Amino acid sequence: MVQFLNKSSNPGSGKTVSERMRRKSEARRLDILHAAARVFRRSGVAAAGMREIAEEADLSPGNLYYYFSGKDELLFFCQDRTLDRMLEAAETARASTIPVGDQLRAVIRAHLHYTLDELEGATAHLEIDMLAENLRRGIIDKRDKYELAVRALITKGVKRGEFAPCDAALVARAILGALNWTVRWYRPDGAQSVSAIAEGLANYLVRGIAAHPQETTVPVRAQSGGRK
Amino acid sequence: MVQFLNKSSNPGSGKTVSERMRRKSEARRLDILHAAARVFRRSGVAAAGMREIAEEADLSPGNLYYYFSGKDELLFFCQDRTLDRMLEAAETARASTIPVGDQLRAVIRAHLHYTLDELEGATAHLEIDMLAENLRRGIIDKRDKYELAVRALITKGVKRGEFAPCDAALVARAILGALNWTVRWYRPDGAQSVSAIAEGLANYLVRGIAAHPQETTVPVRAQSGGRK
DNA sequence: CATAAAATTGAACGATGGTTCAGTTTCTGA
DNA sequence: TCAGAAACTGAACCATCGTTCAATTTTATG
Numbered sequence: 284m285v286q287f288l289n290k291s292s293n294p295g296s297g298k299t300v301s302e303r304m305r306r307k308s309e310a311r312r313l314d315i316l317h318a319a320a321r322v323f324r325r326s327g328v329a330a331a332g333m334r335e336i337a338e339e340a341d342l343s344p345g346n347l348y349y350y351f352s353g354k355d356e357l358l359f360f361c362q363d364r365t366l367d368r369m370l371e372a373a374e375t376a377r378a379s380t381i382p383v384g385d386q387l388r389a390v391i392r393a394h395l396h397y398t399l400d401e402l403e404g405a406t407a408h409l410e411i412d413m414l415a416e417n418l419r420r421g422i423i424d425k426r427d428k429y430e431l432a433v434r435a436l437i438t439k440g441v442k443r444g445e446f447a448p449c450d451a452a453l454v455a456r457a458i459l460g461a462l463n464w465t466v467r468w469y470r471p472d473g474a475q476s477v478s479a480i481a482e483g484l485a486n487y488l489v490r491g492i493a494a495h496p497q498e499t500t501v502p503v504r505a506q507s508g509g510r511k
Numbered sequence: 512m513v514q515f516l517n518k519s520s521n522p523g524s525g526k527t528v529s530e531r532m533r534r535k536s537e538a539r540r541l542d543i544l545h546a547a548a549r550v551f552r553r554s555g556v557a558a559a560g561m562r563e564i565a566e567e568a569d570l571s572p573g574n575l576y577y578y579f580s581g582k583d584e585l586l587f588f589c590q591d592r593t594l595d596r597m598l599e600a601a602e603t604a605r606a607s608t609i610p611v612g613d614q615l616r617a618v619i620r621a622h623l624h625y626t627l628d629e630l631e632g633a634t635a636h637l638e639i640d641m642l643a644e645n646l647r648r649g650i651i652d653k654r655d656k657y658e659l660a661v662r663a664l665i666t667k668g669v670k671r672g673e674f675a676p677c678d679a680a681l682v683a684r685a686i687l688g689a690l691n692w693t694v695r696w697y698r699p700d701g702a703q704s705v706s707a708i709a710e711g712l713a714n715y716l717v718r719g720i721a722a723h724p725q726e727t728t729v730p731v732r733a734q735s736g737g738r739k
Numbered sequence: 740c741a742t743a744a745a746a747t748t749g750a751a752c753g754a755t756g757g758t759t760c761a762g763t764t765t766c767t768g769a
Numbered sequence: 770t771c772a773g774a775a776a777c778t779g780a781a782c783c784a785t786c787g788t789t790c791a792a793t794t795t796t797a798t799g
Contacts, residue, residue, distance in 0.1 A: 449715065461685040
């Protein structure tokens with residue numbers, strides 16, 4: 284979680300020097316990663332060029348390769364990081380003692396936060412087949428693990444009688460689809476904030492499997508305090 | 512609907528000759544369009560190369576440009592065609608006299624058919640920003656019109672008391688997201704057929720807004736006759 | 740301050756992808 | 770049968786993109 288840089292090529296190749304320099308280098312790497320994530324989100328992975336990423340990170344194209352072996356490594360770290368966060372959120376929800384419906388709601392909120400949030404949001408993990416073959420395996424596994432976590436939540440809800448019997452695998456995919464597709468239409472300057480969208484979607488998506496849904500209440504547009 | 516070729520550059524530029532030749536040329540154009548749609552779906556629009564499309568359509572790369580002005584025109588026609596079909600299905604559903612829930616179900620079925628079906632399915636229309644700026648407008652308008660049609664269906668259901676009050680715009684986007692995301696996980700050789708997936712998703716997605724959902728029934732995996 | 744390592748640069752390379760075009764083959768209609 | 774149009778070909782062009790590298794500047798440390 285804290286250090287994901289020693290997984291692969293570090294700057295240079297000689298033994299590291301002072302602690303202070305190592306810190307600085309690491310921070311720089313993180314900055315670059317953030318810049319790459321922004322460009323990936325803004326332009327899409329395919330259209331995101333190394334020159335564009337370099338400019339966003341305020342360094343020359345060539346210098347990028349001093350910190351990362353190439354575009355694939357950049358992409359890999361971006362995807363890996365986001366999936367880790369989502370998996371963590373899913374695990375936290377699972378381990379809690381609140382009703383399963385609320386656990387699912389928490390996962391939905393976190394999911395949208397990590398994809399749409401202006402600062403922390405990233406979407407690179409949604410374009411897995413842009414990643415080089417050799418790096419794909421691990422990412423795919425994490426993505427599948429996440430999907431399975433959502434499915435397990437649904438299954439648990441059914442077992443407890445909180446949810447109606449259903450095809451958990453299909454419902455999980457439907458939920459994830461509805462969530463992931465938000466990156467296509469969400470605009471930061473739009474009418475609804477990320478958390479408002481999250482509440483609305485959570486209400487609708489959970490209601491679809493709730494054993495005893497409230498007769499009336501579904502996402503009625505913004506019941507109080509509009510933006511942010 | 513029938514002829515969408517005279518919208519732009521036809522083969523050659525001289526006056527058309529005999530009717531028989533025109534027919535043949537038109538058929539050829541359609542074949543190429545189908546081939547392009549297959550390649551777009553298989554490889555994604557960005558990764559789909561003109562050489563690959565040419566090979567799929569059994570002609571030389573250069574010859575492609577005898578029938579179409581370029582990749583953008585190819586993409587435009589693919590997107591336009593699919594959106595037209597979906598709009599048509601939405602209109603048919605709207606005009607029918609069945610319950611709104613069933614109208615929505617019909618739209619969902621058609622939507623998945625036109626995206627996932629082995630022969631007729633196309634996914635190019637999901638990558639709108641791959642299209643050149645100057646052609647985008649029309650496609651975006653059609654897509655928005657379709658989204659509005661789905662939203663209108665929901666609003667109608669609420670007005671009639673068949674659906675619970677909700678944020679129709681958000682729910683429409685959730686539904687479309689769940690549907691569109693199927694192209695990411697659906698595999699023709701998977702366990703469920705397209706229509707089985709359609710039924711399962713329709714049940715879940717409609718239940719989320721139904722005023723009085725059945726207590727139990729939700730997509731319980733394949734109640735009879737598995738594949739096809 | 741000096742020196743070596745770390746960091747940075749920008750031009751250039753090779754591959755790829757959309758597109759063009761001069762030339763060739765195939766087909767149509769009189 | 771035979772022009773002339775239509776259909777077709779494949780090599781080449783040009784832009785772009787990921788990447789490399791020799792050379793230069795900056796920084797850390799004795």
